[in-house]
Amino acid sequence: MTVKTKSIYDTKRRIDGLRVLVSRFYPRGVMRDHFDLWVREASPKPDLLRAYKHGSINWPEFERRFRLQLRTATASISALNQLSELSTKRIITLLCYEKEWQKCHRQILKRRLDALSKRNKRLAGQDTTKSP
Numbered sequence: 001m002t003v004k005t006k007s008i009y010d011t012k013r014r015i016d017g018l019r020v021l022v023s024r025f026y027p028r029g030v031m032r033d034h035f036d037l038w039v040r041e042a043s044p045k046p047d048l049l050r051a052y053k054h055g056s057i058n059w060p061e062f063e064r065r066f067r068l069q070l071r072t073a074t075a076s077i078s079a080l081n082q083l084s085e086l087s088t089k090r091i092i093t094l095l096c097y098e099k100e101w102q103k104c105h106r107q108i109l110k111r112r113l114d115a116l117s118k119r120n121k122r123l124a125g126q127d128t129t130k131s132p
Contacts, residue, residue, distance in 0.1 A: 020039055022040075024043040080112060094110060
């Protein structure tokens with residue numbers, strides 16, 4: 001599994017593989033051909049985004065709440081499963097409008113996808129059923 005991240009405003013490259021927009025809102029000035037798929041549910045809910053952008057919560061609290069969303073919200077779990085499945089077949093690049101990658105939800109999302117991939121590989125290796 002290979003999952004990359006970058007800003008939607010960065011240059012589109014062939015090595016990006018499947019370019020997946022993981023932004024709740026459509027980025028300004030971006031043409032539809034700049035990404036292949038839009039998975040809104042893989043982004044923070046609007047109230048969480050608003051709280052962080054307006055300074056009501058700091059980055060560690062935003063990260064904690066978004067990780068919780070990814071584990072508990074049905075739409076987010078479904079989006080994660082979709083991205084995980086796609087990433088087993090090809091390279092995917094997670095995109096959003098943030099230019100700073102250190103404090104962007106796509107990094108949290110990438111870490112969660114990486115963890116799911118490791119867990120799935122571990123579980124596949126534990127399959128001890130044998131054919132007769």
